[in-house]
Amino acid sequence: MARVVFKNVEKEFVDGNKETFIAVKESNFTIEDKEFVVFVGPSGCGKTTSLRMIAGLEKQTRGDIMIGDRVVNKLHPKDRDIAMVFQDYALYPHMTIRENLSFGLKNLKQPKDVIAKKVKDASEVLGLDHLLDRKPKELSGGQRQRVAVGRAIVRDPQVFLFDEPLSNLDAKLRVQMRVELAELHKRLEATIVYVTHDQIEAMTLGQRIVVMNKGQIQQVASPTDLYQKPENMFVAGFIGSPPMNFIDVTYENGKVMMEGAQFVLPEHSVQALRAYEGKKLVLGIRPEHLFGEDITMGVPDTYSLTSTVQVVEQLGSENLVYFRVGERMITAKLHPDSDARVGQLKKFLLDMSKVHFFDVKTEKRTSI
Amino acid sequence: MVQKLRDHMWAYIFILVPVLLFLVFTLYPIISAFMMSFQRYHVLNPEWIGFDNYKTMFADSVFYKSLWNTFLFTVCTVPVNIAITFMLAYFIFQLRTKWQTFFKAVMYLPAVASGVTISLVWFAMFDPTKDGMINSFLGFFGMEPVMWLSQTSTALFSLMLMTYLGSHGAGIILYLAAMGGIPKSLYEAADIDHASGWAKFSKITWPLLKPTTLYLLVTGVIISFQVFISVYMMTQGGPDFATTTIAYLIYQTAFMFYEFGLASAQSFVLTAIIVVVSIIQFKMFSTDVEY
Numbered sequence: 001m002a003r004v005v006f007k008n009v010e011k012e013f014v015d016g017n018k019e020t021f022i023a024v025k026e027s028n029f030t031i032e033d034k035e036f037v038v039f040v041g042p043s044g045c046g047k048t049t050s051l052r053m054i055a056g057l058e059k060q061t062r063g064d065i066m067i068g069d070r071v072v073n074k075l076h077p078k079d080r081d082i083a084m085v086f087q088d089y090a091l092y093p094h095m096t097i098r099e100n101l102s103f104g105l106k107n108l109k110q111p112k113d114v115i116a117k118k119v120k121d122a123s124e125v126l127g128l129d130h131l132l133d134r135k136p137k138e139l140s141g142g143q144r145q146r147v148a149v150g151r152a153i154v155r156d157p158q159v160f161l162f163d164e165p166l167s168n169l170d171a172k173l174r175v176q177m178r179v180e181l182a183e184l185h186k187r188l189e190a191t192i193v194y195v196t197h198d199q200i201e202a203m204t205l206g207q208r209i210v211v212m213n214k215g216q217i218q219q220v221a222s223p224t225d226l227y228q229k230p231e232n233m234f235v236a237g238f239i240g241s242p243p244m245n246f247i248d249v250t251y252e253n254g255k256v257m258m259e260g261a262q263f264v265l266p267e268h269s270v271q272a273l274r275a276y277e278g279k280k281l282v283l284g285i286r287p288e289h290l291f292g293e294d295i296t297m298g299v300p301d302t303y304s305l306t307s308t309v310q311v312v313e314q315l316g317s318e319n320l321v322y323f324r325v326g327e328r329m330i331t332a333k334l335h336p337d338s339d340a341r342v343g344q345l346k347k348f349l350l351d352m353s354k355v356h357f358f359d360v361k362t363e364k365r366t367s368i
Numbered sequence: 369m370v371q372k373l374r375d376h377m378w379a380y381i382f383i384l385v386p387v388l389l390f391l392v393f394t395l396y397p398i399i400s401a402f403m404m405s406f407q408r409y410h411v412l413n414p415e416w417i418g419f420d421n422y423k424t425m426f427a428d429s430v431f432y433k434s435l436w437n438t439f440l441f442t443v444c445t446v447p448v449n450i451a452i453t454f455m456l457a458y459f460i461f462q463l464r465t466k467w468q469t470f471f472k473a474v475m476y477l478p479a480v481a482s483g484v485t486i487s488l489v490w491f492a493m494f495d496p497t498k499d500g501m502i503n504s505f506l507g508f509f510g511m512e513p514v515m516w517l518s519q520t521s522t523a524l525f526s527l528m529l530m531t532y533l534g535s536h537g538a539g540i541i542l543y544l545a546a547m548g549g550i551p552k553s554l555y556e557a558a559d560i561d562h563a564s565g566w567a568k569f570s571k572i573t574w575p576l577l578k579p580t581t582l583y584l585l586v587t588g589v590i591i592s593f594q595v596f597i598s599v600y601m602m603t604q605g606g607p608d609f610a611t612t613t614i615a616y617l618i619y620q621t622a623f624m625f626y627e628f629g630l631a632s633a634q635s636f637v638l639t640a641i642i643v644v645v646s647i648i649q650f651k652m653f654s655t656d657v658e659y
């Protein structure tokens with residue numbers, strides 16, 4: 001049983017001018033045994049710091065951290081039964097791959113034949129067996145990354161910690177390693193905490209995702225829930241690519257009004273927005289839920305926006321079409337056969353069942 | 369061809385300056401010294417005498433004595449000094465940046481002072497009366513005053529002591545830079561890998577500092593083989609040739625006995641020894657230092 005629990009954990013750093021900087025605020029979550037949880041958020045939001053606090057490489061300023069059934073607040077990293085894959089891999093440059101893999105086991109004074117077997121098993125799983133006598137500098141980026149993972153595997157820890165392990169690889173290798181890591185998780189049956197700034201990596205790997213921003217946890221949910229029910233504008237804008245569009249609207253009398261259009265809302269939406277009578281709101285709609293007039297996919301054309309096409313990006317599988325509503329630039333992900341041309345006055349249809357409304361001040365999603 | 373020359377004209381002009389300097393001030397003296405080692409040197413009519421200078425040199429017992437002194441001096445100072453330098457650097461590295469800078473400056477200070485000034489300080493230290501600095505210190509423990517520089521048993525050791533307590537600043541700065549260059553994440557990985565403090569030192573820090581250590585070893589040996597100023601200032605090679613090093617012998621031969629030919633021959637032997645020893649060190653220690 002290796003759950004990882006944060007209870008009101010906070011981390012403050014004091015800089016050279018004695019100013020405190022809060023890197024992680026009121027962090028609360030429970031990572032279940034054998035779960036693959038991904039921490040995602042923009043650079044500097046406190047992901048690495050959170051991970052390092054689990055590892056014991058950074059001591060939390062406040063709060064409790066539990067691994068398994070133990071409170072590990074005061075435990076040294078080696079006593080936490082964790083293994084970490086560092087962003088820069090942190091392979092020992094002067095040791096061979098074999099020595100890199102066995103260093104931890106040697107320090108634990110395990111018998112030679114046991115070490116040899118574990119190194120052999122791990123290197124076979126990761127396809128490193130023919131590289132064991134090389135030095136890290138004689139390996140490609142992808143191979144080094146595997147060695148870093150191998151060094152974690154041989155230790156057979158309760159919890160694996162990964163800090164942006166794929167960020168130094170090229171795009172193609174990254175996709176391949178992503179699949180391998182997912183398979184590895186199934187095989188290892190271990191708890192994995194994985195940090196990345198890449199939302200696609202998070203969505204594909206995580207069973208649950210912790211979205212962070214500015215040191216604060218924004219939402220903890222499954223990939224589908226994050227996509228379908230983002231709790232606030234930050235999560236809505238961070239998850240999904242291209243990001244969700246936001247349009248400033250005013251709600252009045254069962255209708256939302258925006259520059260150039262107004263919609264009568266369906267009955268259930270009207271109920272939910274009652275408190276916003278006469279007030280401003282932000283309407284959120286994902287690019288894939290906007291359609292060109294030519295291909296309506298059964299969307300009634302009551303809900304439509306008309307605007308001049310500014311830019312068209314042809315990606316082959318789809319066309320990204322950009323247009324303005326008020327100040328905001330809006331993106332629509334249209335079928336590649338759509339006839340959108342720059343300068344054209346075009347009608348875009350909204351799938352109203354996929355629309356979200358956010359409070360202007362709190363940026364929280366209203367529940368509809 | 370001409371076009372090509374013109375394209376690169378400025379490059380050649382820039383290179384010309386150091387090349388000329390090298391030719392005039394390095395290569396020419398070396399060649400002329402080499403020629404001189406086969407001559408009985410007189411300013412007006414040098415006399416060609418073949419290998420006579422070399423024969424004289426190898427028949428001279430003081431020459432062998434000076435080789436031995438130089439060897440002993442090198443073996444007893446270079447490794448010890450590297451150890452001292454390393455320990456000081458390791459200690460300073462643990463401090464905060466502010467204190468690191470302070471100690472770096474303090475440790476480097478002796479390198480700025482001239483060898484002559486430092487020798488004067490050491491004269492006061494080695495004062496043979498019971499009021500000498502070192503002797504009065506030893507007096508606390510009831511020990512008799514020692515005539516540091518004027519007896520054969522302690523003279524060479526006294527010169528060694530000067531290097532132990534001498535300038536480690538340059539080496540410290542090199543070590544500190546190298547220590548700072550080792551990624552912190554290696555130590556964190558080692559922490560997670562159950563490495564003890566000793567394991568982190570012996571399996572990570574020390575091996576990764578090997579290039580720096582090798583550099584200090586090779587340059588240290590080269591400098592040590594040419595030890596001169598302290599001999600010249602403190603003991604003039606005495607007593608009874610106990611501190612005559614090969615560099616001092618060369619100086620004596622040339623500028624006290626005016627045997628420039630013989631001095632050149634001695635210089636060439638010294639050069640040859642330094643080259644051979646340096647090559648051996650690289651061969652012995654340089655396996656896989658780069659990383």
Ligand SMILES: Nc1ncnc2c1ncn2[C@@H]1O[C@H](COP(=O)(O)OP(=O)(O)O)[C@@H](O)[C@H]1O
Binds near residue numbers: 042049
């Ligand atoms: N050792 C430290 N000292 C001071 N500030 C730090 C330290 N480590 C991280 N920070 C700050 O904490 C914030 C979060 O950092 P980090 O957790 O590394 O972010 P990321 O989400 O990109 O991994 C950043 O603003 C960073 O500058």
Ligand SMILES: [Mg+2]
Binds near residue numbers: 047
């Ligand atoms: Mg990070």
